[in-house]
Amino acid sequence: MQKFLLYLFFLFAVSGLAQTKISGIVVDQDGVGVPFANILFKAASEGTITNDDGRFYLESDNTYSAILVSYIGYETKEIALDKRVTYDMEIVLQESAEQLDEVVVYTGKQSKKNNPAIEILKKIWAKKRQNGVYKYKSYQYDKYEKIEFDLNTIDSALIKSKAFKGLEFMFEDLDTSRITGKTYLPMFLNEVFSKVYGNNQIKAEKEDVLGNKSSGFAGNQAITAFIEDLYSDYDIYNNYLKFYDKSFTSPLSKTGVDTYNYVLADSSYIDNKWCYNIIYYPRRKNELTFKGDFWVADTSFAVKKINLAVTKSANINWVKDIYIEQDFEVVSDSVFLLKRDYMLTDFAFSKKEESKGVYGKRTTVYDNYSFNLERPVDFYKAKADPYDPRVFERDSLFWKNARLEQLNDDEEGIFKLLDTLKTVPKFKTYYNIASVLGSGYIEIDKWNVDIGDLYSTFGINDAEGIRVRGGARTYFGQNDPWRLEAYTAYGFDDKKFKYGISGKVLLDRKNRIILSGGNRRDIEQLGLSLTSTTDVLGRSIASSSLVSVGNNDRLTNINLSVLNLEAEPVKNLRFRVGASFRTLSSALPNSFSLDYLDDSSHTGISSEIKQFDINTTLIYTPGRRVIGYGVERYDVDDDISTLVLNYTKGAKGFLESDFDYERLQFSYTQPWQLGGFGRLLSTVELGKTFGEVPLGLLSVVPGNQTIFSLYNTFPNLDFYEFVTDTYATLHLEHNFNGRLFSRVPWLRDLNLREIVGIRAAWGSISEENVRLSSPTNIPLLAPENKPYYEYSFGVGNIFKILRIDFNFRGNYLDAPNARPFGVTGTFGFNF
Structure with missing residues (x-):
């Protein structure tokens, strides 16, 4: 309970680098929001889907001149982008007069019979243990993990409030979330670099942590343990994904056909691989489910990319949004390996759109895969000491080489910001309150x-x-x-x-x-x-x-x-x-x-x-x-x-x-x-x-x-x-x-x-x-x-x-x- 009192304190306390930013709502001819509509930058695979109310936010580091908006049963709409930032768009979709020959159209609750999306799903189940690192006798790779906590929904009223009087310098450099479009202020950052070794023949895996660096509340065990407890590893191919002590049904689960509606929405080449695009959304409200889409290759039936967004009706407290992205790279023309895993959680008292809270973001990058290297069994039993003091004392040169994804300007500034804040009496008071609640x-x-x-x-x-x-x-x-x-x-x-x-x-x-x-x-x-x-x-x-x-x-x-x-x-x-x-x-x-x-x-x-x-x-x-x-x-x-x-x-x-x-x-x-x-x-x-x-x-x-x-x-x-x-x-x-x-x-x-x-x-x-x-x-x-x-x-x-x-x-x-x-x-x- 002490951990959650600490968590509630975080909630109570509470123009970027992208080249193209858009937000708005997609509605039908009657003005009703269209949920789960596809929003894609033209001639790209970057995109998102609308939420339950038809609202969306999308940004990219690239510059685009148009977007494509589509949904099953409606005409696809192309909209030109006259400027890099376009907010509060209202996009009206017209009902489709006819169906394309190559696409079977489904609306509302989808049938489980004769559904091509479910047929593809069955092939994913059959091959899920034959993809990725499972195809080899042994494997190793580098893993870089970054966990960040940010104060979000920063506005002028918050900046001018008494709580932050004397701390206005904190808000000089703010960024905008590419997922939600909200302005946020980074407050905590933890980085871990490790090497992972595995042997599929003896079903053994070990992870050697080589570097661990924190800013913010790094000196408090209770706070650090609370943050670590929020995140655990998961595999999208598993039937259930565990987050925050809750088991969410995976869209790739064998029980997914009873939990989700699936629609085969599109097909296209991605990295020279022909892939199918499947949209999924829950059959019922109030269950621990996601909505989103994924792209799957047509021969190996390995997932190329997937996004998952927790539905607002899901029975989970203190969390307004959870958004997950995973991208896989193709190796040797047939092996799909996890390249990047991104997870954003919007913690808040209320699920209302305007409510303030705290972002928790975890980014994990994988690289330098090697396979079938001969090692004795004892190698996998010998574990490195993750608490070796040297792990926590790595210099800047180590981190320059270890970061598989470089920190942006805001993340680099966290270290300087926290060093400054620790000298400010008011911030020290806030820190002490959080520490007392936690410990x-x-x-x-x-x-x-x-x-x-x-x-x-x-x-x-x-x-x-x-x-x-x-x-x-x-x-x-x-x-x-x-x-x-x-x-x-x-x-x-x-x-x-x-x-x-x-x-x-x-x-x-x-x-x-x-x-x-x-x-x-x-x-x-x-x-x-x-x-x-x-x-x-x-x-x-x-x-x-x-x-x-x-x-x-x-x-x-x-x-x-x-x-x-x-x-x-x-x-x-x-x-x-x-x-x-x-x-x-x-x-x-x-x-x-x-x-x-x-x-x-x-x-x-x-x-x-x-x-x-x-x-x-x-x-x-x-x-x-x-x-x-x-x-x-x-x-x-x-x-x-x-x-x-x-x-x-x-x-x-x-x-x-x-x-x-x-x-x-x-x-x-x-x-x-x-x-x-x-x-x-x-x-x-x-x-x-x-x-x-x-x-x-x-x-x-x-x-x-x-x-x-x-x-x-x-x-x-x-x-x-x-x-x-x-x-x-x-x-x-x-x-x-x-x-x-x-x-x-x-x-x-x-x-x-x-x-x-x-x-x-x-x-x-x-x-x-x-x-x-x-x-x-x-x-x-x-x-x-x-x-x-x-x-x-x-x-x-x-x-x-x-x-x-x-x-x-x-x-x-x-x-x-x-x-x-x-x-x-x-x-x-x-x-």
Whole structure:
């Protein structure tokens, strides 16, 4: 959520080099806008199509004297251009009196039968894995990527506004987008040059990053990670293209015939290759689809060029436009290789034409292809270090040779502009606000300290009443090799201070060997996770939330000390071994007891647990991408699978530890992108405790007495309602992303999204463990005879930020104070 708060700040903050520029609207004889009409410069392949309302903008670095406007069922119209810049054109198309012999005319919804465009599409499917680099045993190429963020829709009112008073020099050099025709101001630029190597026989590919250069917010990991997260690689031949955590149906998809209308519109020579031009547009509104056209060769059926524009009715938030262009070059007379990939996103609060926002532009250029070079298998396993400091320190000569597409004057000026802006107090204030929203910390540069986390400042619980918390961390830069962090908290009811302190140091950067440790004395809501906490800086949303369901009185005093050693010898495979010592006691002994039988006590009962544990954990996160190379790194994309194997050994007697036991746990979390059917998130968790332990060390099925929807918890369970030493849980949550609601006319325009969930838990507890904790006032019950389950129905994207879940308890309804129904919700800024 912090990333999206940062993103919203960007939105809130908010005569070129081309030789020919045109804009306007295409209408029919009744004055109604004609969507998806073709606009082409005469005697050229440069062009665009009109949007849903018939409007268009087109520019070129070349000079043209005329344009051709065409649409199926209408006469093609040629219009002379008397000057280089012609805006606000109104072009009226006349209905065609007759059809050309060589073109089959389709209008409206297209038939799937006897459609020549679909016949061509089938041949594309058949050969999609025989084109490009797939035709060779091995390949390599150079890749240059440029990501830019620009403030757009700059007008005199914005320039003269109070927000930019004193910053007017920023607007001295403005450019105009060749896609939208809007004036924009570049604010951020990141360049990456790399070499890519692949082997189709062993299906291996690696990318060695040789240079990485940023301007703008380059020093802030949270902002950089947010920007990186917006863009991921894609292949237009895939059935679905993933952007902003949404799966859009590709126009080249095998399911495209059910999603798009296709029209064979034209044929022509492009680079001495006879190509067909196919127009496509969606069959229905509110789905994640594109509109546009592509040119495909008539023998290899490889795409020569394609453009994709997201329809305005698509169910996606904070995005007004997405436009994509891909161009392919022909090699050896038959091989089509990706040459240039351009993507522009217009981020804005509103999809209205006049709304201001931020452009996000990514340009990727590919060159210097080589094929069938013999290399050993180990070559593809050996990865270069993308976080080698030398990668970020390349000189101007390196970048002069590395740029496969040279920066224009505006892009060159970004570096100078940002250097100047960093000296302006008002801009530094804006930057600091963006940084705080993104990271939750206030930067104190002169002390190399950050104050925060601000998102953990306030809370309420039954033991402390109103609770406040404040903290700080060392911060010399985003790649610090060590970091110290601490917090203190105070409860106004118990009148006690709490604290936590943590330190970590990176011992070996190549293998990611990290030594960490710390101590925390605080009040905690245990039982929110089946795994015992080892986080000395943790903030439990249950003990720090502002509102609870029922009595939130099962809280624990915890004194936790930990020491861990972590290593990542293989990318995304982490090993962690550590030791912890904890002391646990009830924070509200009158209403919640952790008492257990203890022969060594003079009363035969103890109310405090002292426990020393040795813990070994293996974490595997395939596909994980991160930012930075210091002791702390930021995940770029959290849409990854996670496998965790954990072994814990309790050692009785050491440091007066109370119990001998062993615990083995496994969890597997997997997000599933199901194309047009949305996204499914699944988690399976299994665990077994060997030995006798009291309530404070058992595995509690995670209840949820907050009003927030928390994944991996059971919202209709109270804390400690089910307690186990052997367990298995399953969580399934599917977001249809509006696929069902989009079929309902009166719901369609609200862009709501439907979420369904099911949760189940099975567990058992031994008679020995029940007897050991018999003095406690908490009944130790496990869902052993039949699995406990819940199901829920949710509505998301309410006002674009709110989600509400209606949760139902499936069984165990006769349990004391059972909650058969509950409503939870959450706020979030999701695309």
